[in-house]
Amino acid sequence: MITILRYSTDGGFTESNDPAGVAELPKDGQYLWVDLQAPTPEEAEVLSHPLNFHPLAVEDCWHEPQRSKVDDYGEYLFLVVHGVRYDAKKDEFKTHELNIFLGKSFLITFHTLHSRSIDAVKENVRRHPPLMARGMDFVLHQIVDRVIDSYFPKLEIIESKIDELEILLIEDVRPELLTRIFELRRTVAHLKRVATQEREILVQISRGDFPFISERLQVYFKDIYDHLFRIVEGADNHRETLNAMVQVYVSMVSNQLNHTMRFLTLIATIMLPLTVITGIYGMNFDFMPELHWTLGYPLVLVAMLVVSVSMIVFFKRRNWL
């Protein structure tokens, strides 16, 4: 699907879905935003003609995965940023690519998946078309800001997952928990990697490396940089927590083994002496006076009871039971 938004300071705002509408490039006082969402090859053709973008950049649009980056092609910038999506059904985090071309007065966005950030900005522009006259770098900021801000709720989902795992961990140590911790750790590592790359991009943008980003907007991009800084830090925190959980897991397995062993010690320590006692009075010697006492049997039973109880008390005192 292709969406073409045009605004000129005198004429006003038009929107169309016809690829042919891209033909005329914006002149002074005119602004163009073309959004290509899962475009057909015909629609995507506009990138090569009339927009005349470098074949490599066009190729990058089609081939996922790309790393987050910004390439300066002289007459336009080519950016790749990543949005994050959480699929609650499969319990999976997925990053999806957003390819952006930024020229002096045009902005082309290309993405194979539906993007809420783009939709929200589009809606804004439709309601207040003069927003486009604030410059396409302003529109770019709106989009990137939303994409990056959508990382925070994902970090929170991860946090709630960590909390859940922590509760499960205390209940019982099952190997599957370890697998889930590792999976989550990989997700966090992936998120951190993406955010770190994007932070690098925003350093470049906010220090004024690119002429299409006006000085007035640099401070706004610096603000996104601050957000990414916090996202990276949050991911680092989560990673650290998950690493500590692995250590707790390992330690709890050892501990459980320890308790099992103690329990076994107890059983053996109580039962084995009793066996020896019964063994003694099961011997067939001719001369065993105790065997002929009237109270021999109950006395032995009492002795066995005393031995058991005193051992249990001993264990209780050593805090083993």
Added chain:
Amino acid sequence: MITILRYSTDGGFTESNDPAGVAELPKDGQYLWVDLQAPTPEEAEVLSHPLNFHPLAVEDCWHEPQRSKVDDYGEYLFLVVHGVRYDAKKDEFKTHELNIFLGKSFLITFHTLHSRSIDAVKENVRRHPPLMARGMDFVLHQIVDRVIDSYFPKLEIIESKIDELEILLIEDVRPELLTRIFELRRTVAHLKRVATQEREILVQISRGDFPFISERLQVYFKDIYDHLFRIVEGADNHRETLNAMVQVYVSMVSNQLNHTMRFLTLIATIMLPLTVITGIYGMNFDFMPELHWTLGYPLVLVAMLVVSVSMIVFFKRRNWL
């Protein structure tokens, strides 16, 4: 709450709580300090008007958490630093933000929580108003110095907690100890992160990146830098100690298991041979001469005693008991 402190080299010192009092900006020889503590939206309005600060900086004041940073907006600096607070009841360390605007002759402090450092400096200024004439960078130094110095007692609280955990660890290895060690480690890591960011700010300030900080004061900010250097090092030390404690914990769990196993070995090694002996004389063979000896029974009991004692001696010698 808003507090407006004004001082002019000729006129003297005034203090008010009326937002309208900010209206007039300080001229040459005049100095202004506005402190906003948990301000109402109306009071905070002064940031936008008449102070005219950048919307992003104003937004940063309201939104926590921010990383510690310094932004140069040309006509003023915007700093975020963090104080640390220890809540003894919940046994929690919390960082709280202090947002500061520094202009040529004004200083605006913004914080949602009550800050002892700010109060102390305010009190100082009230007693000796000419302090303000030493420049708002001097007042800034007073505040930041106190904020950073308040980290040291927190490091000491952490140290005493570590000492306490070390004693508990030697007494008994409970899984909850591990959890507490990890929590403390996270606190230390957080503190270190904040201090590292602030150290970065103070590098910038003390090497003269910003025109509002006079050269005469740079050496004082360098001094705060030195304090932060020691705080980061102290946090590193604590972290290292806590990591070593985890290793000690794991090793002690293993050791305990080892001792339990030894004890079990002992019980089994002593009891099982005795069982075999009683088993032998419990057999029903017609021709077992020992059974008919008068001293058979006491001799077997003595033999069992000898076996037990010699085994205990053996274990003692191998240092297992």
Added chain:
Amino acid sequence: MITILRYSTDGGFTESNDPAGVAELPKDGQYLWVDLQAPTPEEAEVLSHPLNFHPLAVEDCWHEPQRSKVDDYGEYLFLVVHGVRYDAKKDEFKTHELNIFLGKSFLITFHTLHSRSIDAVKENVRRHPPLMARGMDFVLHQIVDRVIDSYFPKLEIIESKIDELEILLIEDVRPELLTRIFELRRTVAHLKRVATQEREILVQISRGDFPFISERLQVYFKDIYDHLFRIVEGADNHRETLNAMVQVYVSMVSNQLNHTMRFLTLIATIMLPLTVITGIYGMNFDFMPELHWTLGYPLVLVAMLVVSVSMIVFFKRRNWL
């Protein structure tokens, strides 16, 4: 084997296998590509004469292993890159070297093993000789692009091996699995090292350090750089997964030990009390009334059954069975 490909903008394309054909160096509008595949010493002689390359570079061609590098000899560049090959029979990954000399209008490739990337580019050139007129840097790009792209299928083989190991790991923990994980980890580390070195080369090429690489092609080499970036990241991912697998392995060994111990506890806990019971009624006291009850024997059997069953139920409840 030596292959000499010549193209001149006016004359056309010739191919020969005679070392003597190298003699004449290309003039303006002429292009030369000499491919030496496992050359005889006589064939390789062309490197020294007439090509007159530096003896050290020539020596590097013959001696493996070399690190991936680019050396600027003024009149020509000397590159070493590595292809990766998977030997399915021996289940081994092997890197092989590709030595390349790039001059203004000539390209010399030297490799002891057959290279599919070189063959493919040769075939392309044979079909469309004018490709050579696009510059020898273009031909170089074609070769390096193919060499690097051939890393991706190898990363996929590694991924499928990891998946296979993961399944085996869940089935049973055998020490050989650990050995295989470590081997795979070393392969991944080796691959990463090579890719990192090559990424370094491509940074240099794509930022225009070398005059023989035209500006127009730099963006294409930047594209290879992006691929290497993803390869390094992929290798990092695999490495992380393999490290996590080691932790899972260790944890599963502990877990299995834990379960074995539980099972032992169960057996001992059930059998030892029964032994004590039978021991009691095996004692030879004169006065043991139960021995003379008609139902004594069946009652004891029932008691033993009750003890066993109640213990099994206890274990089931504690989730130990």
Added chain:
Amino acid sequence: MITILRYSTDGGFTESNDPAGVAELPKDGQYLWVDLQAPTPEEAEVLSHPLNFHPLAVEDCWHEPQRSKVDDYGEYLFLVVHGVRYDAKKDEFKTHELNIFLGKSFLITFHTLHSRSIDAVKENVRRHPPLMARGMDFVLHQIVDRVIDSYFPKLEIIESKIDELEILLIEDVRPELLTRIFELRRTVAHLKRVATQEREILVQISRGDFPFISERLQVYFKDIYDHLFRIVEGADNHRETLNAMVQVYVSMVSNQLNHTMRFLTLIATIMLPLTVITGIYGMNFDFMPELHWTLGYPLVLVAMLVVSVSMIVFFKRRNWL
């Protein structure tokens, strides 16, 4: 205690202990060294007047701990270096601070503890006063050289402690060993940190950042840098060894557990079958022919011996005993 050493190229050498003697600052051809060892506040007053040092530097003298650093105050340098001391009684390593002010022709040393390095240099100067005419940077070099060289014997003490721990570790694995290893590791880490900071100082001095250090002496400070390089490397070595010792410790605990388990297996494996045999002939069946054999009893005893011996042989062969 204050010691004032003065030397002038014409006049000669004087020494006094009267703070008033500092009053006159050295002119051309005059040299002054003031050593303040645990000075009284009155003695230390000379720092502020007449020496007029910056209040922050003076404050740093009194407050320990400071990090090792060099501050350039324009008219003088302020250095903090650390000596290391080993208290054999408490078995503790302690660093102590040495604060140094270096001007064009004066040197002020300030230390709360007695310093052997300072004493040795003072003694040298007393014997050959013209040494001071070689410049106060020369005297500074003499002091710092001695301070740093005193690190080597401490590294050797640590090495001998490591050797001792290694021997103890092989003898028996006690948890206290682990604690001692960790303590030593912390000492080494502390030493390394101090040496690294001082190395940084010496980089700055030896590359000529400071005008008060003459070019002729830079190579001598470079020499101290080399020593610190070796100290840091030595500390790294020790740290690595101590880390390996922790791994050996953990592994030895596991190993011991392993051996204990084997021993238990042996006891159980030998005794339990014997118990079963005696159990069989302790049964009360009417028809058990073996019970009536004359040789039944000795045959069973022989059978039990055979079973025991063959099992011991089996264990010996599997190398378990």
Added chain:
Amino acid sequence: MITILRYSTDGGFTESNDPAGVAELPKDGQYLWVDLQAPTPEEAEVLSHPLNFHPLAVEDCWHEPQRSKVDDYGEYLFLVVHGVRYDAKKDEFKTHELNIFLGKSFLITFHTLHSRSIDAVKENVRRHPPLMARGMDFVLHQIVDRVIDSYFPKLEIIESKIDELEILLIEDVRPELLTRIFELRRTVAHLKRVATQEREILVQISRGDFPFISERLQVYFKDIYDHLFRIVEGADNHRETLNAMVQVYVSMVSNQLNHTMRFLTLIATIMLPLTVITGIYGMNFDFMPELHWTLGYPLVLVAMLVVSVSMIVFFKRRNWL
């Protein structure tokens, strides 16, 4: 021992062992190489006079260990490089120092131990004296090249040791293996450290930091740099392998423990039920019908056999035996 080699483009080649022969420094077209091998103090005197080297450099010659480094003294360079030697008897790797002074037309080598690399180059020079006329930097290259190349066979010795340890590790896990692995790891770490320092030196030499190294030779030193790059990489590989071996060791100890426990489980699980059975028929109840059956005894023996066999089958199926 002192060896003085002189060559002049017109006069020819002379060799002497008399320290006095150093007196005359080489003029234009003259070349001098003085080799001091374990020199007497009198022989070493030539360093101070007539060569007039800086006292610190002379001191560095005598004091080992020094780090590998290059110091630029203006009129000459002072290099320290390390050779590696393997003492097969003690099974030890040792580094030994080679101190080198390089001037415009002289080269002084100083080493306390006999050096094969030096000897080989000396021999070369004796055979073809004009080699010296290619410049003393050329002779330096010859020496350093040989010193560095002698690292490769040592890496191979380490590799063969690793292979040997791997075989031993699979045979049996003895604690001494761990100690040997750690020792080897320290050797590798030491080697890597030395090679890394020397790589740093060669970066400086090959990028032309020093005027006494002619531009023509820089590419040759770059070649040595490449060798060191591979040596460092090789050491990294070995280190990684050794680290993996430690993990394998630890895992094998756990595994062995696991198998021992399984074996114990088996013995106990088989024997304990049999004990219970014999216990039952060893009870002395008056009414136990089975005791009076003619086939009672053989039936019980059969029952015991069935129980044992079925348990063994059960264990076999669970793959525990």
